[in-house]
Amino acid sequence: MSNLREAPIGVFDSGIGGLTVVREIMRQIPQERIVYFGDTARVPYGSKSGNTIIRYSCQDARFLKTRGVKAIVVACNTASAYALDALQKEMDVPVIGVVKPGARVAARESTGGNIGVICTAATAGSHIYRKYIQSLRPEAKVFEKACPLFVPLVEEGWRKDPVTRIVAERYLQEMKDRRVDTLILGCTHYPLLRSTVGEIMGDHVTLVNPAYETAIELKELLKRENLENQGDSKIDENPYEFFVSDEAERFRAFADSILPVDITTARRIPIEEY
Amino acid sequence: MSNLREAPIGVFDSGIGGLTVVREIMRQIPQERIVYFGDTARVPYGSKSGNTIIRYSCQDARFLKTRGVKAIVVACNTASAYALDALQKEMDVPVIGVVKPGARVAARESTGGNIGVICTAATAGSHIYRKYIQSLRPEAKVFEKACPLFVPLVEEGWRKDPVTRIVAERYLQEMKDRRVDTLILGCTHYPLLRSTVGEIMGDHVTLVNPAYETAIELKELLKRENLENQGDSKIDENPYEFFVSDEAERFRAFADSILPVDITTARRIPIEEY
The missing domain is CATH 3.40.50.1860 (Rossmann fold)
Incomplete structure (x- = not known):
């Protein structure tokens, strides 16, 4: 042992x-x-x-x-x-x-049960975050959104760049429209874009880093x-x-x-x- | 037979x-x-x-x-x-x-021997276009530039999009500064961005599609x-x-x-x- x-x-x-x-x-x-x-x-x-x-x-x-x-x-x-x-x-x-720990804290800490998830196309297609969050908090609304350009933008080194900002604004508009109170950074690259995502979403939205x-x-x-x-x-x-x-x-x-x-x-x- | x-x-x-x-x-x-x-x-x-x-x-x-x-x-x-x-x-x-056919026509048709190549990081790192063009036309100047975001932008479906335009302008600035007269679309996705690339480079630059x-x-x-x-x-x-x-x-x-x-x-x- x-x-x-x-x-x-x-x-x-x-x-x-x-x-x-x-x-x-x-x-x-x-x-x-x-x-x-x-x-x-x-x-x-x-x-x-x-x-x-x-x-x-x-x-x-x-x-x-x-x-x-x-x-x-x-x-x-x-x-x-x-x-x-x-x-x-x-x-x-x-x-x-990394999914269950991230989903669990979002389900627990979301103030209004309006939870967004940004992730890869495959993760979005699996609906795993929605399933797991709703198993813990059945009335929660979960919006999953694939953001395929985030990984190549991070890997290009454009973490704080006007292009990344424009792309992020476009991807996140739906999350703002749906007034999510909690947003899960559902891809391990995304914490590297945390400050850009945080600025766009605003202080009232809790960002969850599953890592x-x-x-x-x-x-x-x-x-x-x-x-x-x-x-x-x-x-x-x-x-x-x-x-x-x-x-x-x-x-x-x-x-x-x-x-x-x-x-x-x-x-x-x-x-x-x- | x-x-x-x-x-x-x-x-x-x-x-x-x-x-x-x-x-x-x-x-x-x-x-x-x-x-x-x-x-x-x-x-x-x-x-x-x-x-x-x-x-x-x-x-x-x-x-x-x-x-x-x-x-x-x-x-x-x-x-x-x-x-x-x-x-x-x-x-x-x-x-x-696809490299040799594209390189051959660029070497033959370039008016001033100033040739640009846009391609993946691996292709740029191999310097294969430069080697092959200069074997045919030793005085030619060949500038290779990796454009890693072009493929994900095409695959996201943003072929004609302001974001793609901004990214292309940034990637191509070096080619404009070097006054290339011929530009090889050195990745098979890039012909799908031909009109954007052509607009940025201008009519006086010949675009070569190796396909x-x-x-x-x-x-x-x-x-x-x-x-x-x-x-x-x-x-x-x-x-x-x-x-x-x-x-x-x-x-x-x-x-x-x-x-x-x-x-x-x-x-x-x-x-x-x-």
């Missing part, structure tokens, strides 16, 4: 967006080791079909399992929307996604299952390991701009073989 | 952009049958590394080979930039890409190799076949907006197995 407590947490995402979840885990439970896998060769998942998302997500989790992880975090809304059930069935370690809520849920899960690392990961030489499916340079540059630690190594692995 | 003459032409692309090449082939050599494969599960290639692009492209071509094609057209600038040599080595049928030049080169190749279909493909019940690696609905909708024929069927195949 002590061995398992010292095992790392596995985190995967379709690419680099999941690093916003890693950032929250590092902040909230700094004593834990992390193994991250980003499927940078097959990114994005948000425009793919459910079956393909499930197939790819299971390969991602199987790879993490080979690294001896004690729990798996699906740090991608699209993969959480489609693959969480399949992963929980296949894996013999706890698996949590933050997921780190809290992970912390509680580890406690409940007696899986908390009792030591200090920082004495470990390499507490954070990063793997990708395409070459690592671009990943490293982006990771360095998001994470509070240096990504000294990121290794490519052949994900199709898992 | 008569059998081979009646065999279809294989065309592949990372996704849907290659349909602009199919459209030109249909126009210029309507008697030929076509088998198209779009790697919609793994799209885009333009942000991936060279090695991954080669691996995926070889799988795409191997699949086409199982359909009995007599020649293969790499209808993707990124795949042409990285994988053409590997494909020509591996395949026992002629393989042509058009590739269809001409294909026609000449078939003639030279005695591979022309002597019959009429239109009497065939199903002269055009479409395959994809992800589910087919979205592909079908986009294809219907580009091609002059109805895409009645598009089938999903497991491309990782080729």
Whole structure:
């Protein structure tokens, strides 16, 4: 058991967006080791079909399992929307996604039950946020909106740019018209656009970042299952390991701009073989 | 030999952009049958590394080979930039890409030898257009510029939109500053933005669409190799076949907006197995 407590947490995402979840885990439970896998060769998942998302997500989790992880975090809304059930069935370690933690806090904290979700086309098509929020708060109204240009705009480095502002105004108009009181940033890239989205929606709208809520849920899960690392990961030489499916340079540059630690190594692995 | 003459032409692309090449082939050599494969599960290639692009492209071509094609057209600038040599080595049928036909006409027709290329990040990074143009016209100046937002803007359906116009103006400013006289639309999605690009660059700049030049080169190749279909493909019940690696609905909708024929069927195949 002590061995398992010292095992790392596995985190995967379709690419680099999941690093916003890693950032929250590092902040909230700094004593834990992390193994991250980003499927940078097959990114994005948000425009793919459910079956393909499930197939790819299971390969991602199987790879993490080979690294001896004690729990798996699906740090991608699209993969959480489609693959969480399949992963929980296949894996013999706890698996949590980002959708339920985000949905739960929105259902609890929405003042008027008018909740918006901005996300990928695949996540919107799954209606998973609506289903889960309404299972907790049946009278809630949930509006899901795909914003396909947000990810490429973030990846182009145009986080604070007039173009991004215009695109965001157009995508968010429907949310303003519907007078949502709470807006879920339902894609792991979107917290990087938080200030633009916040300015457009206004102070009276609560923005929910599922990455933050997921780190809290992970912390509680580890406690409940007696899986908390009792030591200090920082004495470990390499507490954070990063793997990708395409070459690592671009990943490293982006990771360095998001994470509070240096990504000294990121290794490519052949994900199709898992 | 008569059998081979009646065999279809294989065309592949990372996704849907290659349909602009199919459209030109249909126009210029309507008697030929076509088998198209779009790697919609793994799209885009333009942000991936060279090695991954080669691996995926070889799988795409191997699949086409199982359909009995007599020649293969790499209808993707990124795949042409990285994988053409590997494909020509591996395949026992002629393989042509879109880069050389586009580069050749630009080198020949540029009035002042000042040539711009707009393309994906991977194509720009390969400098293949510059190398090939300068091999034909050593004094030419070639400026390559990645425009990563063009593909998502086209796929969002914002072909003629103020946002696309602003983004295009920003991307193209460098080309205007350098006073290019010829601009290659070096990604198969970009002909769909032709009118916006043309308006910004002005009438004095020649726009080169490699899809058009590739269809001409294909026609000449078939003639030279005695591979022309002597019959009429239109009497065939199903002269055009479409395959994809992800589910087919979205592909079908986009294809219907580009091609002059109805895409009645598009089938999903497991491309990782080729």
